[in-house]
Structures are given as structure tokens and as C-alpha cells.
Amino acid sequence: MRQRVISVADEGPSFTERVYTVVHGIPAGRVATYGQIAEMAGRPRAARQVGYAMHRCPANLPWHRVVNAQGRLSLPADSSSGLAQRRLLEAEGVVFIGGRIDLAIHGLGSSAGD
DNA sequence: GACTTGACTAGAC
DNA sequence: AGTCTAGCCAAGT
Numbered sequence A: 001m002r003q004r005v006i007s008v009a010d011e012g013p014s015f016t017e018r019v020y021t022v023v024h025g026i027p028a029g030r031v032a033t034y035g036q037i038a039e040m041a042g043r044p045r046a047a048r049q050v051g052y053a054m055h056r057c058p059a060n061l062p063w064h065r066v067v068n069a070q071g072r073l074s075l076p077a078d079s080s081s082g083l084a085q086r087r088l089l090e091a092e093g094v095v096f097i098g099g100r101i102d103l104a105i106h107g108l109g110s111s112a113g114d
Numbered sequence B: 001g002a003c004t005t006g007a008c009t010a011g012a013c
Numbered sequence C: 001a002g003t004c005t006a007g008c009c010a011a012g013t
Helices: A015-024 A034-041 A047-056 A080-091
Strands: none
Touching: A015 A034, A015 A047, A034 A047
């Protein structure tokens, strides 16, 4: 019977949990898109779920390094979190051009910025 | 187990 | 460049 004995070890960390690990692995001064993170977490199409995971905003998680594919913050610019995110990114050396981030510079894999 | 929701993305208009 | 639609996936109810 392939009834798969349910065990905690078999369950493993949920996708969201893995997202936290990936996001936490983003070096300062760089940003990653939801799709990028989703892909690193093992679900290339679960970009939405990444945002959902960020919504939880767990402590010690550099959620501010997560931006959308356009290099812009997905949070409302007038929200406290939105302002905080931009402030944190600028504090890490991220440059905002026209209100958006150049993923070609700060995106993962980019040597620039180091 | 089906329905709803959401910090997404890419394509079309 | 801005807006709308469709596809996507996981978590919560």
C-alpha cells in the first residue's frame, strides 16, 4: 500500500518554511524577486506563495530584500512597511532609480555591488 | 476535500 | 506607460 505513512520527518518543512530559508540566504545589498525565490525554494511558479509567506513577516527574516519582478516594492509606498523596506534596502547599499531597483545590479548572481 | 484569498508574473490591449 | 486577464501555487476556512 502506497498509503505513505505520515510522519513529521516525511512531511518536512513546508514550502513557506523553505522560502524563509531562501530569503534569509539573500546577502545584504542585493534583492531577489518572488519568482526567483520561489524557484530557489523548489516551486518556480509559486511566486504568489512567496509573497504570502512574506505576509507573515517572521522575525529575523530579511523580507525587505524581496521585491517584485519589476524591481519595485510590492507594498504600498505609503505604508509603514513599504517605507521601512526602502529605508532598509538603501541602508544596505541598494540604489533606487526612479523609485525602483535595478535588478541587473542588485539582483542575485550580480557581482556588482560587492 | 472544495472554495477563497493573496507582498506574483507574463502577455494582451 | 498604465490597465485587464489568465495562469500559477500553497495556506486558511
